[in-house]
Amino acid sequence: MIEVQQLSGGYPDTPVIQNFNVSLERGEFFAMLGPNGSGKTTLFHLLSGRLSKTSGEVLIAGTPLEKMRKLDKAKKMAVLSQEVQVSFDYTVEEVVRLGRYPHQNGFLKLLSAEDQRVIDEVLNLTRTEQFRNTRFRMISGGEKQRVLLAKALAQEPEILLLDEPTNHLDIKHTFELLDLLKTWQVERGVTVFAILHDLNVASLYADRVALLHEGRFQDVGSVDVLRDEEQLQHVYEVNVRTQPHPDVAKPQLLMVPKPEDAPLEPDDFRRQYSIEQTTGHVHVTFNAPVRAASSSVTGAGIDWLKHFCNFHVEKHYNSESPAEDVEMWMNELDIPPAQAAGMMTAVRTEDAVFVEDERHGIRLLAAVTAGVGNAVDITAQDTNVENFEVGTINMMLFLDAHLTDGALINGIASMTEAKTKALHDQGVKDGATQTTATGTSTDSVLLAATQRGEATPYAGSGTAVGRAIGEVVYEAVCEALKKYDEREGRA
Numbered sequence: 001m002i003e004v005q006q007l008s009g010g011y012p013d014t015p016v017i018q019n020f021n022v023s024l025e026r027g028e029f030f031a032m033l034g035p036n037g038s039g040k041t042t043l044f045h046l047l048s049g050r051l052s053k054t055s056g057e058v059l060i061a062g063t064p065l066e067k068m069r070k071l072d073k074a075k076k077m078a079v080l081s082q083e084v085q086v087s088f089d090y091t092v093e094e095v096v097r098l099g100r101y102p103h104q105n106g107f108l109k110l111l112s113a114e115d116q117r118v119i120d121e122v123l124n125l126t127r128t129e130q131f132r133n134t135r136f137r138m139i140s141g142g143e144k145q146r147v148l149l150a151k152a153l154a155q156e157p158e159i160l161l162l163d164e165p166t167n168h169l170d171i172k173h174t175f176e177l178l179d180l181l182k183t184w185q186v187e188r189g190v191t192v193f194a195i196l197h198d199l200n201v202a203s204l205y206a207d208r209v210a211l212l213h214e215g216r217f218q219d220v221g222s223v224d225v226l227r228d229e230e231q232l233q234h235v236y237e238v239n240v241r242t243q244p245h246p247d248v249a250k251p252q253l254l255m256v257p258k259p260e261d262a263p264l265e266p267d268d269f270r271r272q273y274s275i276e277q278t279t280g281h282v283h284v285t286f287n288a289p290v291r292a293a294s295s296s297v298t299g300a301g302i303d304w305l306k307h308f309c310n311f312h313v314e315k316h317y318n319s320e321s322p323a324e325d326v327e328m329w330m331n332e333l334d335i336p337p338a339q340a341a342g343m344m345t346a347v348r349t350e351d352a353v354f355v356e357d358e359r360h361g362i363r364l365l366a367a368v369t370a371g372v373g374n375a376v377d378i379t380a381q382d383t384n385v386e387n388f389e390v391g392t393i394n395m396m397l398f399l400d401a402h403l404t405d406g407a408l409i410n411g412i413a414s415m416t417e418a419k420t421k422a423l424h425d426q427g428v429k430d431g432a433t434q435t436t437a438t439g440t441s442t443d444s445v446l447l448a449a450t451q452r453g454e455a456t457p458y459a460g461s462g463t464a465v466g467r468a469i470g471e472v473v474y475e476a477v478c479e480a481l482k483k484y485d486e487r488e489g490r491a
């Protein structure tokens with residue numbers, strides 16, 4: 001649909017774009033990204049014909065751009081640029097009507113019923129209908145942007161060239177406009193070429209992205225281009241991290257600011273937290289957020305948290321909304337739920353086991369409660385997970401270490417292996433099958449790290465961290481199981 005061959009152009013003393021090649025398929029959404037001054041607008045103007053090239057070729061559906069008649073070009077291509085060019089005191093509808101100009105016939109260029117239908121449709125789609133009779137100059141920057149898009153859509157073009165189309169728009173209108181563009185692109189096969197500054201928006205909407213750097217394409221490809229942290233750091237000169245969007249299979253970027261705080265003293269891990277233990281709960285509070293991965297009732301997943309709670313519930317506790325209950329109990333204790341992970345157990349919280357130690361060079365704190373009334377062999381076919389009794393193993397482990405997300409997951413696996421070994425060595429059986437239990441039916445696990453020092457990518461048994469995790473979890477679970485037996489009068 002658009003073929004750019006060996007294109008060069010720019011300004012008299014600044015060539016900017018040199019020997020540029022790119023090919024855009026019909027119906028694709030192509031986003032051009034790049035830092036300030038990288039040449040995006042210059043390339044945009046060369047493609048729209050506003051700037052004359054010095055050499056090379058821009059072909060629109062096979063025809064050289066400069067050979068196209070103005071009206072034919074306007075039928076093929078609509079341009080939404082940063083400069084608002086509305087010279088007269090038009091109403092919004094009159095501005096949008098200008099978009100129909102290439103389609104109007106005859107000397108008088110009268111508005112047909114079809115023209116009016118299209119105008120009404122685009123006013124509706126861009127949610128600018130209510131300003132129809134308002135003077136264009138009287139509406140806000142974001143509203144103007146939507147009206148100018150309506151004008152561009154009214155052209156019913158095959159190609160949309162958009163320079164920062166979401167400029168001035170709030171989040172709601174940004175996403176409404178991009179959803180609208182995506183629908184036009186998909187349903188009508190419109191080719192969209194857009195300059196975007198927001199890399200996360202580009203990742204969500206573009207089929208292909210190009211990273212422009214000093215007048216050249218640094219990279220062109222699928223949105224996976226935005227997974228290359230090193231390249232982004234080189235082009236934008238900022239510390240950037242990329243991560244998957246939680247709901248959509250696209251990367252999203254996070255900027256990393258310069259560290260604010262001075263590094264903590266190496267020996268102060270013990271001073272970083274406090275422990276509260278009552279008959280109702282265990283509450284570990286850290287002075288600063290630690291990075292935690294957990295399967296707890298609230299605060300599950302990976303997050304930065306400061307509060308870690310394990311609440312005691314009655315043996316026959318049964319609730320439709322345990323997460324709401326946990327948050328209510330947190331609120332009663334003035335613990336902000338957004339900064340907390342919460343577990344629950346029918347085991348007495350006075351029997352919680354704490355281990356504060358240094359293992360394999362890593363300072364750590366473990367907090368475990370264990371009950372095995374619901375002990376289950378996860379590999380057994382006939383186990384009875386419905387048979388609820390007191391029994392859950394809740395494990396929290398805090399490390400003075402720096403674990404990547406992968407290492408946190410690896411560490412959770414190490415914790416689970418150590419727990420299962422403890423159950424085996426303590427002779428805990430699945431009540432239904434009498435085979436060795438691998439856990440209970442409602443266990444929770446949490447692993448958190450202060451993120452100080454060098455990042456560790458692994459936390460399996462082949463690493464010092466993994467071995468520290470294995471040792472301390474095994475000991476704490478064995479100790480908690482003994483306390484449970486004593487409490488149940490079995491010891």
Ligand SMILES: Nc1ncnc2c1ncn2[C@@H]1O[C@H](COP(=O)(O)OP(=O)(O)OP(=O)(O)O)[C@@H](O)[C@H]1O
Nearest residue numbers: 011012014016034035036037038039040041042043
């Ligand atoms: N009218 C002009 N005359 C001379 N040089 C110009 C002109 N406009 C832009 N330039 C130069 O061309 C280079 C590329 O500018 P361009 O506007 O294409 O960058 P951009 O990627 O669109 O930047 P931004 O993100 O800031 O809009 C810059 O070095 C700029 O100073």
